[in-house]
Amino acid sequence: xxxxxxxxxxxxxxxxxxxxxxxxxxxxxxxxxxxxxxxxxxxxxxxxxxxxxxxxxxxxxxxxxxxxxxxxxxxxxxxxxxxxxxxxxxxxxxxxxxxxxxxxxxxxxxxxxxxxxxxxxxxxxxxxxxxxxxxxxxxxxxxxxxxxxxxxxxxxxxxxxxxxxxxxxxxxxxxxxxxxxxxxxxxxxx
Numbered sequence: 143x144x145x146x147x148x149x150x151x152x153x154x155x156x157x158x159x160x161x162x163x164x165x166x167x168x169x170x171x172x173x174x175x176x177x178x179x180x181x182x183x184x185x186x187x188x189x190x191x192x193x194x195x196x197x198x199x200x201x202x203x204x205x206x207x208x209x210x211x212x213x214x215x216x217x218x219x220x221x222x223x224x225x226x227x228x229x230x231x232x233x234x235x236x237x238x239x240x241x242x243x244x245x246x247x248x249x250x251x252x253x254x255x256x257x258x259x260x261x262x263x264x265x266x267x268x269x270x271x272x273x274x275x276x277x278x279x280x281x282x283x284x285x286x287x288x289x290x291x292x293x294x295x296x297x298x299x300x301x302x303x304x305x306x307x308x309x310x311x312x313x314x315x316x317x318x319x320x321x322x323x324x325x326x327x328x329x330x331x332x
Contacts (some may be wrong), residue, residue, distance in 0.1 A: 173202035227301025
């Protein structure tokens, strides 16, 4: 399950409607009186359209603006997101031929500082639960580890990604025979 931000949800919805109606990028751009380059940026998650541009695109697609922004309204984020290896969503980006994007997590943040670490966890290590003032993202580079988030426990293996609110007490342990190696990102509010 991929948690995505408004930028990608609006772009994805515009592209979906355009393709369902079998319209080319150029046709929608001309009908909406925006450049094909701007429309491509919107569809490929590089910019969010202004309200007048979104209105023009909605008219060109013959849909309501509400239909285009409906995917922005999602349920509140659960205590954590777990993305197992291979569960990322492949993004079709027409402006990046030859590149492959696998979206794991894309979510809105404002006024954030980011801290990135590589964390190694030796076999037999247990770090008791603690809380931070950060949203945390962990991607397992090698080995296996066990994370406790609140009252849940999750075994992670190479390729898995875990995203959670660090304000929820969380523990980490390695009951496995080999070291675990993590790529860890902290998103801290200013």
